[in-house]
Amino acid sequence: MARTTIHLPISLQRRLDDEAARRSISREWLILSILAEHVDLNVHTVFQVSTSGALVAGVYDKEVTVGTLLEHGDFGLGTFAGLDGEMVVLDGRVYQAHGSGKVTEATGEAGAPFAVITHFTPDRSGNVTDIGSFGDLEARCDGFRASDNIFYALRLHGRFAHIKTRVVNPPAPGTALTEAAKSQSEFEFDDVTGTLVGIWSPVFASEFSVQGYHFHFISDGKDQGGHVLDVRAETLDIAVEALSDYRLILPETEAYLKANLGRDIAAELNAAERGH
Incomplete structure (x- = not known):
């Protein structure tokens, strides 16, 4: 900061x-x-466009532009219209990790169907060590959260011994997220320096957000990235912000208004997000 x-x-x-x-x-x-x-x-405010349930149901047309997103924050994650890659928002710039493995900077007119963003103003910082798995990462980050009932933004930076990411490739329109995830591209990077951009959401948010930790990665060279599936690192610097103000913008498209969002999507979302 x-x-x-x-x-x-x-x-x-x-x-x-x-x-x-x-x-x-x-x-x-x-x-x-x-x-x-x-x-x-808006300090300590998380701004979300659409819901994770809408993605699971196959609703992922353009809802807002990247330019509009940046009016509400400088740090966050999401996806792009048509599920065309993974979004990483860092220091007020928006990066798009493509299924080909390429990473580009998104234009202000690029569309997003789902995103979570905030003005990152951390209130806690330190470091985490001995990370041998994604589960270890979650456990280390838990020590920087004071509650299970609000949202958190987490930024971790350092050298990663190994990191595994995935990027969803654009499916046919209307394809459910769990089906789209089956054709995702997976990448493994060794000895790379970069940043994890993360959002933690409480259990009660599972119907409209990704419950627990959700991390996207971007390398310092801005040439490697994606949704994080696994990670190993000796030491990472961490900064954390407690987010006590939550704002949700719902789409008004016909696809969203007619989608079946009443079913239990938690299990489907977990399968798509965790890669199993």
């Missing part, structure tokens, strides 16, 4: 410290909150 040094009058520092103590937060977080409110920036 960028840093700016300013010199405050002692009287203002005291007022800030008194108010921070009253709210039981740090002076730095109080200043950030005041600035964010002043410029109308």
